[in-house]
Amino acid sequence: MEAQKMFFDKSDWVPNNQTLPVIVYREIFICDDGCEEFARLFTSHGWEGVWRDGVFDYQHYHAGAHEVLGIGRGTAKLLIGGPTGKVLELHAGDCLALPAGTGHQNLGASSDFQVVGAYPPSQHPDIQTSAATAELLKKIAEVALPETDPVQGASGPLFEAWHLGDKQETDPGFASAGKIG
Template sequence: MLQLSENHISHLRNFNGRYTTEMANSRSDIIIEKYRIPRYERIPNTSLHGIPLIHYKSAFPKSTDAGKIGDVLRTNSWTPSWRYTMYTDSHFHSTTHEALVVISGAAKILLGGDDNPDAVTITANTGDAMFMPAGVAHRLLEDIGGRGEGFTMVGAYPVGGEEWDMCYGRGGEEGVDEKVKGVGGVEVQDPVSGGVLGGGE
């Protein structure tokens, strides 16, 4: 497993972004973990654009409803598109980045692909957010805190990049690397802070 080094962790207050009034948590309460995961077989992960996967711990108070979370995402130029859990099959998107905000439950999530020695496992809790760059494989490993609706997220995509595909790192998936490179070359706003991500961040 890829070990998380100190330079992967920072407080959101160090970001040069703006913060919306709907986010009741103070900046110092939001912890960011960044992961750059190397390519594994047919899964690009972050190797083609260098943009890290970002896990924002406690981005929103646990009591924040999905509507307000959607307002924050829209303010930061992301379009909320669905509310659901995460698929248990490892998959990635080659045509767009993805933002995920946990609105109920908790889960262990595998990043980087099954059997990948550099894969990362994170625990995502209610109120956490994730920026999932194009090309990064992810899947639900274990629902560990399901109550009521169980582990549920709001999924969103950058304005202009709302069309997503489903890739699994299998044969027959054409032009994946070129698509991921193309997405990585376009600046995108941070879904939580509104700052700019892109080009190696």
């Protein structure tokens, strides 16, 4: 499994997260239908509110929750980080961990595309489609860090980057896309 972290500055009206990077996990599962595997994996690491669906075709972010998205089936091009963000081509078996405030949008997907999503305990995804107010920015900054990495549990790329700080200089096994935005 390969993991990459990406930082995004504010993009037009999308605040993104100024502290935490997006984590992109590649090829967690090599399969055509990883929906059940992702659901079991996220649940086994304490993430809740598991759902299966697609990704909205409009730019949005969540102020009250971090979110993990596992690509269970198909392929998609997702715009991450707001209107001036980065387009990621994702395939079944890939996964994204989005910190609160991070914009995301489906730009196009295969007909069989399905995502499995989940959230850390007691976090609820409020869908935001307009500029963040001072109150929403405060809410984003105060969203609790998850106690576990949704993919690897007590350790892993999310845990290392979000709890231990930026590891790109010291951990050669952790690829970084650098600052984007």
